[in-house]
Amino acid sequence: MPRAGLGIEFPLHRHVSLVALDLLPGITKADVHRWMVLLTDDIQRLTRGEAPAGDPQPELANGAGQPAIAVGFGPELFAKLKLEHRAPTGFSQVPALSIDRLEEPFVGGDVLLQVQSNLPLQLAHMVRLLLRDSAQFAELKWQQDGFSQESIVDRGVPVHRNLMGQVDGTDNPAFNSDDFENLVWIKDGPDWCIGGTQLVVRRIRMKLDTWDALSTPQKESTIGRKLSNGAPLGGTRLDDPVDLEAKLPSGLLTIPEYAHVRRAAGDSFQQRFYRRPYNYTATPSHGQPQGEAGLLFLAYARDLNNQYLPVQRKLAEFDLLNVWTVPVGSATFVIAPMPGPGEILADRLFA
Numbered sequence: 001m002p003r004a005g006l007g008i009e010f011p012l013h014r015h016v017s018l019v020a021l022d023l024l025p026g027i028t029k030a031d032v033h034r035w036m037v038l039l040t041d042d043i044q045r046l047t048r049g050e051a052p053a054g055d056p057q058p059e060l061a062n063g064a065g066q067p068a069i070a071v072g073f074g075p076e077l078f079a080k081l082k083l084e085h086r087a088p089t090g091f092s093q094v095p096a097l098s099i100d101r102l103e104e105p106f107v108g109g110d111v112l113l114q115v116q117s118n119l120p121l122q123l124a125h126m127v128r129l130l131l132r133d134s135a136q137f138a139e140l141k142w143q144q145d146g147f148s149q150e151s152i153v154d155r156g157v158p159v160h161r162n163l164m165g166q167v168d169g170t171d172n173p174a175f176n177s178d179d180f181e182n183l184v185w186i187k188d189g190p191d192w193c194i195g196g197t198q199l200v201v202r203r204i205r206m207k208l209d210t211w212d213a214l215s216t217p218q219k220e221s222t223i224g225r226k227l228s229n230g231a232p233l234g235g236t237r238l239d240d241p242v243d244l245e246a247k248l249p250s251g252l253l254t255i256p257e258y259a260h261v262r263r264a265a266g267d268s269f270q271q272r273f274y275r276r277p278y279n280y281t282a283t284p285s286h287g288q289p290q291g292e293a294g295l296l297f298l299a300y301a302r303d304l305n306n307q308y309l310p311v312q313r314k315l316a317e318f319d320l321l322n323v324w325t326v327p328v329g330s331a332t333f334v335i336a337p338m339p340g341p342g343e344i345l346a347d348r349l350f351a
């Protein structure tokens, strides 16, 4: 099955549900293999727009939403099933960072279902079916839903904005490029994950009430790009290169030292990855009378430890954006490659 079915090297969907499950007590490797047999059939049918076996609402099967489903495994799963030797080298949770204010339940998880669609009804139905077929093996740890919305800026280029109003997801490796191939898809290491990738999920809450109080130039210099069309400061178009050397007539840097894009620019090609930024909101609860808004930051790399982590550490040290953002959830997963016809998901890991 083509990689498109994973929903990674693919335009941002309108809706995502990230569902993290923990194994039920006593579940063995053989049980997880049986679970993956069930999920493989569900996923292959659902991503073709067909109803899986025993679907109580087959009318909801629909290919029009470009449904995509990926399955990932967290560090704790490898530990619980004594499969640590089958995890990619260095694969672990993101180490504690000074900026983190992590809140249960949004931390870790044994197995991730990443379900995406452009149609919210279809998405909800897919999640329900996958949870139904997972119930005898695992219980829900957390579910985080996100959304995106395309808008058009320069020369008809479709972009996505986050809840701070910024054009987000611009400086990413292009789909079907050598960069994407080399940065994202796993090429070596344990055989079962070759053709898969690694994913870090960070739930990052935004302090929008204080962000709203900034002027447009203050907001733009915090990121290093313009709010209107996402062009880098010093440029005019979205796809103008980010010039970190450029100076203003005053001699000050055009993109300040503290700007997010300067701090986030990796020191080498190796320190790059693919970001899929989804927005989230949460209904008001006790202590948060205005509800919660933020970014479901999803980054994919063949080796998070060497590609994402150095950048994340640098941003945790110093990034003006940290004043208005708080990481409250964090989890990592190895995403299994999409099984081909007749194959079982992560077969070589659990068989």
Ligand code: HEM
Pocket: 162, 164, 166, 167, 168, 169, 170, 171, 172, 202, 204, 205, 206, 223, 225, 242, 260, 261, 262, 264, 265, 266, 294, 295, 297, 308, 311, 312, 315, 325
């Ligand atoms: C709520 C938190 C965040 C917000 C609102 C945010 C927003 C943005 C925006 C607006 C841009 C410029 C447009 C683009 O290239 O996408 C950007 C760039 C970038 N961000 Fe973030 N970001 C956040 C968190 C993070 C985190 C946690 C990381 C990595 C650890 C990160 C890594 C990057 C990278 C690598 C770039 C491209 C930098 C370059 O131009 O080379 N961001 N971000």
